Amino acid sequence: MEIKKTALAGTTESSDIQITLSKGNDGIDVDLTSDVKKQFGDQIVKVITDTLNKFQITNAKVRAVDKGALDCVIKARTITAASRALNQEDQINWEVL
Amino acid sequence: MQIKNLSLKNKKDLQIWKEFLTEHGISNFSSAEVFKIDETIALFEDQRIVATGSLAGNVLKYIAVESEGSGSEFNSVISQLTNLAAGKGIFHLFVFTKAKYSKSFQFIGFKELAKSDNAALLESGDYLIGDYLAELPRVANQEEKKIAGIVMNANPFTKGHRYLVEKAASENDYVYVFVVSTDASLFNSKERLQLVKEGTADLKNVFVVSGGDYMVSYATFPAYFLTSDQTVIEYQTTLDALIFKNQIAPVLNIQTRFLGEEPFSKTTGIYNRILEKVLPPSVSVKIIPRAKTQSETIITATEVRQLIAKNNLVPLKQFLPFTTIKYVEEHKTELQSRIKKGININGN
Numbered sequence: 001m002e003i004k005k006t007a008l009a010g011t012t013e014s015s016d017i018q019i020t021l022s023k024g025n026d027g028i029d030v031d032l033t034s035d036v037k038k039q040f041g042d043q044i045v046k047v048i049t050d051t052l053n054k055f056q057i058t059n060a061k062v063r064a065v066d067k068g069a070l071d072c073v074i075k076a077r078t079i080t081a082a083s084r085a086l087n088q089e090d091q092i093n094w095e096v097l
Numbered sequence: 098m099q100i101k102n103l104s105l106k107n108k109k110d111l112q113i114w115k116e117f118l119t120e121h122g123i124s125n126f127s128s129a130e131v132f133k134i135d136e137t138i139a140l141f142e143d144q145r146i147v148a149t150g151s152l153a154g155n156v157l158k159y160i161a162v163e164s165e166g167s168g169s170e171f172n173s174v175i176s177q178l179t180n181l182a183a184g185k186g187i188f189h190l191f192v193f194t195k196a197k198y199s200k201s202f203q204f205i206g207f208k209e210l211a212k213s214d215n216a217a218l219l220e221s222g223d224y225l226i227g228d229y230l231a232e233l234p235r236v237a238n239q240e241e242k243k244i245a246g247i248v249m250n251a252n253p254f255t256k257g258h259r260y261l262v263e264k265a266a267s268e269n270d271y272v273y274v275f276v277v278s279t280d281a282s283l284f285n286s287k288e289r290l291q292l293v294k295e296g297t298a299d300l301k302n303v304f305v306v307s308g309g310d311y312m313v314s315y316a317t318f319p320a321y322f323l324t325s326d327q328t329v330i331e332y333q334t335t336l337d338a339l340i341f342k343n344q345i346a347p348v349l350n351i352q353t354r355f356l357g358e359e360p361f362s363k364t365t366g367i368y369n370r371i372l373e374k375v376l377p378p379s380v381s382v383k384i385i386p387r388a389k390t391q392s393e394t395i396i397t398a399t400e401v402r403q404l405i406a407k408n409n410l411v412p413l414k415q416f417l418p419f420t421t422i423k424y425v426e427e428h429k430t431e432l433q434s435r436i437k438k439g440i441n442i443n444g445n
Contacts, residue, residue: 006223008183011176012205014169018176020188022223033206061223065206067172 001056007084010069010077017069019048019081024061028052034066047071051078055086098170100177103137103149114139114159117146121161129323134158136181140170150174152182156316157192168201175205179221189222191316193336210311211339218317218336220310226340229309230348233273239350242270245383246341246351248312249274250398252282253421254292257357257396260388265355266300273349275308279315281322283402283435283442288424295420311340313368321364322444334368338375346380358386361397390415402442405432 006022030045037044044066051074052060069077083089103110114137115126133153140148147163148170157178162170182190192202199209199217207219210226220226236242245265251258265272274297276290284292286307294305310316317337320330341354354376359365373382387395396416404413405425413422425432436442 005186006188008180008188011180012172013176014172018179018206020223022188033204035204063206063221063223067205 001058001086003057003060003085004087005085007081009080009084010073012065012067014067015069015073016067017044017074017077018065019077020063021052021078021081021085022061022063024059027058028060028062030062030064032064032066034064034068036066036068043071044069044074047074048078051075052082055079055082057082057086060085098147098173099141100173101139101141103139105131105134105137110137113146114149117149118159118161123159123161125329127323127325129325130158130319133319133323135185136178138174138177138181140173148174150178152178154315155182155187155190155310156319157190160192160194168204171201172205175202189220189224189310191218191220191310193218193333210317210344211336213332213335213339216332216336218340220316226311226344229311230345233306233349234304235349236271239271242350243268244271244273244349244351245269245353245355246273246275246346246349246380247355248277248308248341249293249357250277250282250313251284251289251293252398253284253289253401253425254296254418255396255398255401255416255421256390256418257388257398257416258293259296259418260396261355261357261385262297262300262303264385265353265383266303269353270302272300272303272355273351274303274305275312276305277313277321278307278309279313279322281315281441283405283432283440292421292424296418311345313337318368321368325364327367330364330367331371334371335375337368338372341372342376342380346376351380353381353383356382356384358384360387360395361399399443402436405429406436406442408433 003023008020010016010018012018028049030048032041048062083092103114105111134151135153137151139146150160151158194217196212196215196217199212202219207221210218210220247265249258262274276293278286280286290307297303297305313321315322318333320333356369359369376382389395401416
């Protein structure tokens with residue numbers, strides 16, 4: 001699936017993550033800012049990448065600003081950003097995700 | 098805690114906003130600056146304002162929080178502004194701030210473009226300076242070539258600009274001409290870029306490109322477009338010069354920045370002086386005296402704009418290359434109607 005427009009979801013408040021998703025042409029490129037990058041960076045990138053793959057998004061630039069979000073939050077914010085980026089915000093199919 | 102939108106047109110809102118900012122060391126409320134603000138939000142606790150921030154186009158401004166240790170108030174304000182901007186389709190944001198707050202912005206994903214002793218400029222979003230630079234034209238073995246850069250507003254492109262570009266092109270292997278992209282001039286950015294391209298089309302070693310948000314833009318150097326005092330111009334031009342020196346010149350291998358001598362404009366005069374101070378030794382600065390007409394008149398775009406306003410196009414021939422004259426003649430009515438609508442023709 002092609003990203004249709006840049007989209008943003010989430011905040012930079014404590015326990016949240018802010019995801020900005022835009023067009024890319026070189027796979028899924030995640031730029032992560034996080035205080036716990038050393039400990040959980042790989043895991044955060046994996047959750048984002050896996051979630052995007054479920055949308056069949058294979059090329060995207062992702063900017064993620066993490067403030068200690070749990071995996072479920074990372075997933076939820078990524079889903080919202082992806083739906084917005086694909087112009088599908090009215091038809092999210094949460095169950096398959 | 099509660100987030101509210103403030104309306105600066107409302108006297109009461111304006112007053113509490115000003116009081117809060119003044120308490121926190123921000124006191125420039127010139128109408129030129131305040132007029133540019135699109136959105137202002139504030140965080141309240143027990144009816145008392147504890148944090149605020151504003152959005153002007155793609156620039157975050159007037160950000161202050163009650164207690165400096167409190168990251169959460171700061172993060173709420175920036176988050177809210179980022180989301181407001183996203184709602185308008187703006188994802189690439191800039192912030193000018195005191196140098197000591199640069200780290201706070203970096204914690205929430207902003208990247209530092211330049212930092213001087215007292216100020217910093219940062220950006221965040223989907224299109225950053227690396228993306229801008231990656232889109233510019235390159236040549237083979239660029240790292241071995243002699244390359245110069247020129248930044249111009251070219252409002253519009255004159256024989257004076259042409260002289261400057263020719264000079265740089267004759268002394269270098271390649272020249273990048275960066276045309277200011279902010280739209281605040283009689284000729285809009287598309288027209289200015291096009292006229293520079295047409296006016297230099299015969300010079301094969303010249304690349305004419307948009308300066309994007311990084312060279313004399315409303316983000317990096319607002320004082321170029323707003324009337325400002327000397328200290329403001331100095332710290333903004335210092336950051337603009339640092340971006341050119343540290344982010345742009347090394348990537349494109351630009352060794353020399355060519356400038357036109359500036360006998361008239363105060364703002365551009367300060368800018369030239371700061372560039373001479375900041376850019377060397379890694380980028381040398383070469384100032385070229387202004388070109389003159391056959392009758393020894395200095396060529397300026399300001400004069401050209403005034404002649405258009407007076408509907409006196411005959412003398413334009415001595416100032417403009419034929420490509421620009423043709424455009425002006427074909428679009429005379431439209432340009433004059435922009436002047437009537439109040440666009441400033443005496444500034445830059």
